Amino acid sequence: MKVRSFKLREQAEILVTRRLGEKLRQELVAQIPRGEDPESLLLDFAGVHILDYSCADELVARLLVELQNRLHGQRFLLLCGLDETIEENVAVALKQRSLSLQHNYGGNGDWQLLGELRPYLEESLELLNSSRELTARDLADQSSLAINTASNRLAELARTGLAYRRTHSLPAGGKQFQYYSILPNSL
Secondary structure (H helix, E strand, O other): OEEEEEEHHHOOOEEOOHHHHHHHHHHHHHOOOOOOOOEEEEEEOOOOOEEOHHHHHHHHHHHHHHHHOOEOEOEEEEEEOOOHHHHHHHHHHHHHOOOEEEEEEOOOOEEEEEEOOOHHHHHHHHHHHHHOEEOHHHHHHHHOOOHHHHHHHHHHHHHOOOEEEEEEEOOOOOEEEEEEEOOOOOO
């Protein structure tokens, strides 16, 4: 999946207030090309010294809600470059809205979940990220789940913006959903 990176330090090293968060979110959205090709948006906080809760809520949490509602096409949100304080403020903003996303912890390719997600969905997400793509049948076989349970889990990951879903036509007729990791192959 293509990844479009936004270095927030280029805007400011201190990101505070809801007004600034809204301005940054609007500027970022204006840079997203229109089109149907799926793409992950990577917000890079490296070099940002302060991000307060209100800016995190307006920039990260509201953007994630917009992306989940497909207001900007097939776009997904990832974060990197978070220090402990910034991570904490983003986590609180996500928790207030019952959201979750993935962030690159330490810049070493170690992706972690930020926010809250049911443990069984987190397990399914880990399998998807390690496999890079799955069908419900694949997940059912790997996890010893009923096919409808696997299908529901993957659909929920897609609904929350943690996975990308594409419909494929089967040679014998019918359709099947294929689910893809939104993580980049490397940073």
